[in-house]
Amino acid sequence: MTKSDRAxxxxxxxxxxxxxxxxRDRFVGLFRDEAFMVHAGVLTEQEAGDRFDHMVAFCRTVPFGKQPVVELSSGLVVGYTGVDHIAFEGRTWLEWGYRLVPECRGLGYATEAGQALLATAHQTYTGELLAIIAPENRASQNVCHKLGFTFWKQAPVAGDARNLYTRSVGAEWLLTHT
Ligand SMILES: CC(C)(COP(=O)(O)OP(=O)(O)OC[C@H]1O[C@@H](n2cnc3c(N)ncnc32)[C@H](O)[C@@H]1OP(=O)(O)O)[C@@H](O)C(=O)NCCC(=O)NCCS
Incomplete structure (x- = not known):
């Protein structure tokens, strides 16, 4: 088994x-697609390519970085889940996110993929994760709860009111929950 198989x-x-x-082509297309990028805004071709390159580089150092979610029945990349760095209130956080193509929403995929990747997070990292969600995005908040995050506070993020959620992962969490 190769290192990439294990991942x-x-x-x-x-x-x-x-x-x-x-x-690359799939993600550049998705990052430029309005329906996929709802609540976030579409990227230009250049930004989309840069975002994909960042995704690849980030996943080389953080094994639970934002990464493709592939639907087994179709073989298609239908979204992503995982973390990226974000600066918030003077600290660099690992922010958990997820995004699916419209036809794959409402099937529980974000929770299924997130729970699986959280297992990787527990094995490779100890610390806190942050989630940032628009208050009106009920579906995302439901997923966030199902992934074990708890509400922290509402605060402005890039000028918009956002609901913030946190959860811990790794050695300390495993000690108290297993
Ligand atoms: C948010 C998103 C990832 C959720 O993934 P999903 O796999 O479709 O989520 P689920 O099927 O598990 O549904 C989550 C829950 O929200 C509920 N839900 C779905 N759409 C909803 C809506 N429009 N309003 C309220 N609740 C909704 C579901 O019934 C489910 O509830 P349950 O936990 O009680 O069963 C997906 O909808 C998506 O990609 N949205 C666009 C991008 C986005 O908003 N990303 C998050 C940015 S913070």
Whole structure:
């Protein structure tokens, strides 16, 4: 088994795995698609390419970085889940996020993929994770709760009111929850 095989997480319906060069066109297309980028805004071609390159580089250092979610039944990349760095209130956080193509929403995929990748987070990192969600985004907040995050506070993020959630992962959490 190669190192990259070990990084692949499989669930009943999904694969969650590090991005590859072959995913580039798919992600550049998704990052430029209004329906996929709802609540965030579409990127330009250049920004989308840069975002994909960042995703690849970040996942080389953080194994639970934002990465493709592949639907087993279709073989398609249907979204992403995982963390990226974000600066908030003077501190650099690992921010957990997820995003699916519209036809794959409402099926529980974000929770299924997130729970699987959180297992990788527990094995490789000890600390706190942050989630930042628009108050009106009920679906995302439901997923966030199902992933074990708890509400912290509402605060402005880049000028917009956002609900912030946190959860801890790693050695300390495993000691008290297993
Ligand atoms: C947010 C998102 C990832 C959720 O993923 P998902 O796999 O569709 O989530 P689920 O199927 O588990 O649904 C989550 C919950 O929200 C509920 N829900 C779904 N759409 C909803 C809506 N429009 N309003 C309220 N609740 C909704 C579901 O019934 C489910 O509730 P349950 O936990 O009680 O069963 C997905 O909708 C998405 O990609 N949205 C666009 C991008 C986005 O908002 N990303 C998050 C940015 S913070």
């Amino acid at each position: 692949v997480v499989r669930t009943a319906r999904l694969l969650v795995r590090p991005p590859r060069g072959a995913d």
